[in-house]
Amino acid sequence: MSPQRDGQSGPSVTGRVLGILSAFGPGAEALSLSGIARAAGLPLSTAHRLVGELAAWGALERGEDGRYRIGLRLWEVGALAPRSLGLRERAMPYLEDLYEATRQNVQLAVRDGHEVVYVERLAHPEAVRVFTRVGGRMPLHATGVGQVLLAFAHVSVQEEVLAGPLSALTPRTVTDPHALRRTLAAVRREGVAVCDGLVDLLSLSVAAPVRGEDDRVVAAMSVVVPSAGSDPRTIVPAVRATARGISRALGSPSARRRPSGVVTPLPSAAGADAPRTAERGA
Amino acid sequence: MSPQRDGQSGPSVTGRVLGILSAFGPGAEALSLSGIARAAGLPLSTAHRLVGELAAWGALERGEDGRYRIGLRLWEVGALAPRSLGLRERAMPYLEDLYEATRQNVQLAVRDGHEVVYVERLAHPEAVRVFTRVGGRMPLHATGVGQVLLAFAHVSVQEEVLAGPLSALTPRTVTDPHALRRTLAAVRREGVAVCDGLVDLLSLSVAAPVRGEDDRVVAAMSVVVPSAGSDPRTIVPAVRATARGISRALGSPSARRRPSGVVTPLPSAAGADAPRTAERGA
DNA sequence: AATCGAGCTTCCGGCCACCGGAAGGAGCGC
């Protein structure tokens, strides 16, 4: 099924072109021609020709240092991905509010296979450092949003992940299948995942599911705060409310009616601009 | 409307693949196979083969309705574009603050050829409607950010734009080359562009340049507010400060010291019309 | 139910665009 994440995408021209794009990645934003050829497993002259065409179109750009980077035109096309732009556009106002209230890290992510892909992230420069970045990937079982996405994913996906090896990022990462199964059940029951020290011992994340038109979970969002001195209980309601707000904006039937009375203004910013997070019925 | 979305990118396979990607665009986020073939000018069977390869890799995704959309994987690669992610990551906190303060539309854009491309946009649902969207394009002369980017672009770019036809989006769009030239000079002098009713008669935008490491203008940002009842003078300082903040975050030397008193000691207003743009030597 | 049409998928022989080795140039450090 997986056609090798390598550059070895096949002998077809299309495969080679995609192999060239695959050569770029986090930590490899700029590559020399020979670097691309090496990474994609292509002869230099072949790479030269293909890269030239890509650059002429705008998929790649050549910097003053002679190295190639991903071009604006490709970014533009990529921005049309429904799971990025469509989702993002509608979720932003809500993420905004939560970010403003917490001044920490707020993230939005979707599932792709057995990994979670971060689609949006608002980070305060002085907030806890998190390792994720927009466009980045992480294993499902090891992050807050990942656990949420896994918990609400099709059973077959869950089984596949539970069967596979569960890597540990910290000593606290859940690596035992049975424990993970229980965790997932709890997430489904609570409608929220609270993860302390899974990715990084210093940070804690609270994640909740975001539902789409047909009420399926299409994304997950989370807030990451420092482990020390944070009480999850003050954050959970805010995350729940935000996730619900986004779900409603996306047309989720179950988020239609406002949760009668329980809207919970955010504890942290209780004062002046209490979040209109749960307002607005489109 | 569509200036020949091309498709005729050449007889090479790479060109055809890029032609397929070009078939997607604002207003065409989802296409059937035959729709793609039509838009890209390819025989159905050829399109079928290429699209199949793209989908297998994740550049395209096939929805339940059988139509194709841009895939998450392509978005991921696109997100590596330095003019998107690198810029965005550092600019966000500042844009955030401005958004929070104004509760209107805040935008970040870069120049590509003779157009402006919007890289980020924070929009309050109740703010003035703006026509732009993330990943969207507009002519340089007709928007606030565009005027800023044009004013600080290489002279040759300015001349090309001034020579070409200047389309009008509203009766107030500047279409006279001489008037535009004066406007650009003013923008350089003031370090900010105030545009009322250029794109849309109901909205007004205030834009300012963002500088990079070598002090060249690499982007522009703006706030869009309703024309009626807004006093630009209250907004200009905030926009200037935000743009300066972003410039500093990007390592701009001229934004190093905090604005101790006067704004910019830049010799930008040296020669009346002569931009001190050292843009791209090669 | 039969017919039609639009859209999708598969197949395969012919041909031409792609491949990539090789040669030549540009820049840099020793």
Next chain:
DNA sequence: GCGCTCCTTCCGGTGGCCGGAAGCTCGATT
């Protein structure tokens, strides 16, 4: 100067691509 890496251009052989045609799956129409 010499060796090194990286980039660019050229060109003949051939293997991958092309695309017409046939078959398939829907859903609408008669």
